[in-house]
Amino acid sequence: MRRGRTTIRWAAGCAAVGALLAAAPASGVQPDSRAARTATVSVFPMLRVPTARMTALPSGGYTPAQIRAAYFLGPLLRSGINGKGQSIVIVDSFGSPTIRHDLAVFDRHFKLPTPPALAIIHPAGPIPAFRPTNTRIGWAEETTLDVEWAHVMAPRARIVLAETPVSENEGRSGFPQIVTAEKFAMKHRLGGVISQSFGATEETFPKGTVRALRGAYLEAAQPSHNVTVVSASGDAGATDYHNDLTTFYTKPVTSWPASDPLVTAVGGTDLRLDGRGNRTAPDQVWNDPGYPSASGGGKSIFFGRPAYQHADASVVGSHRGVPDISLSASCGHPVDIYQSFSGNGWQIICGTSEATPLFAGVIALADQVAGHSLGPINADLYKLAAMPRSGIVDITRGTNTVSFRQNGKNYTVHGWAAVRGYDLSSGLGTIRASVFVRKLAALAKR
DSSP: OOTTOOOOOOOSSHHHHHHHGGGSOTTSOOOOHHHHTSOOOBOEEOOBOSOOOOBSSOOSSBOHHHHHHHTTOHHHHHTTOSOTTOEEEEEEESOOTTHHHHHHHHHHHHTOOOOSOEEEEOTTSOOOOOOOOHHHHHHHHHHHHHHHHHHHHSTTSEEEEEEEOOOSSTTBSOHHHHHHHHHHHHHTTOOSEEEEOEEEEGGGSOTTOSGGGOHHHHHHTSTTTOOEEEEEOOSBTTOOBOTTSSSBOSSOOOEETTTSTTSEEEEEEEOOBOTTSOBSSOOEEOEETTTTEEOOOEEEEEEEOOGGGGGGHHHHTTEEEEOSEEEEOOSSSOEEEEEOSSSSEEEEEBSHHHHHHHHHHHHHHHHHHHTSOOOOOHHHHHHHHTSTTOSEEOOOSOBOOEEEEETTEEEEEOOOBOOSSOBTTTBTOEEOHHHHHHHHHHHHTO
């Protein structure tokens, strides 16, 4: 594909698609000029790695079969609703140098079909050579989780992995490149859903700098694009990181882009399953003891209450409330990934970076049922939650209050308890995909 071409015809097979997408050359697209002028903000992947130990075989995390059973995907998959004809765009800083190989190993082990395509693009510039620093390993783990588990939920969907470069102070200043990558994906109609498992605490943005970075979400909401954007709500409960990425705020905060009203914020649950994927207890808000490790949620300081949350004004007040929906994220009940970029083997992983690609895969299924991409879904989610038998399942257990020790002092940041209806720890609840997918697609057709 030559620079300036606006459409891409997907070919069968990864190699053909990769050739087509060589259109995003290292120097092909420059970051959004306004966004590039914003101040430095630390962007971080929203995942937790309970142990760095790797094993030769999956080491106790939930399997694809268990997660599919927990969310009742079986009836959909058996009826051919498997993401066929759809594409999921996954955006990650740096990416993983071994993702093709690692996905293939993951699929072989769990007897999953190879995706119709795994295209890797670099719309914002070349990716620096991989070095096993903490930052690069973290983003590679994030990428692996995103790709492998979005594929679990929508096994016949194409995957477009948009890897973005970050300047020399790794982990920072990455939002302009992310904007560039997402705009490129929409311009070339590469997918109906964008999955992003990263964020930055709202308080770390200098005043007025977020507006220049919202361009991709504003475009996604336009009828000419109609792309659904989903984002992880955070992994530190009612708090989150300062710009140093080592200390936490001692007051309630939330993170952007999950807090953007045009983005669907995905929180985390603690999913307790037996070996067949049946629940052994009701879902509850993810909240592990010790180091802040819980479902992100709270009230935005940037955005006022959107119309779709007016009925929940008693909860959110005059603010945009986060999250909107929640799926599996607990480190007490993690999932397995396979990776070979740092060592070689299986490891367990968790966080709202797990919940987000799971939900992105579900949206790809709904796109298939609808026959078109759904675009922004938040208004429809809140309508569905008010309907009986909608496939949205309320969560009424748990809280995202966290306690931690920092700088020699003990702190507790009080969050919110899960209650009937909407709350700031689980959102509207979780999903029963066999019902939810069809209901969401039907509502989008109205």
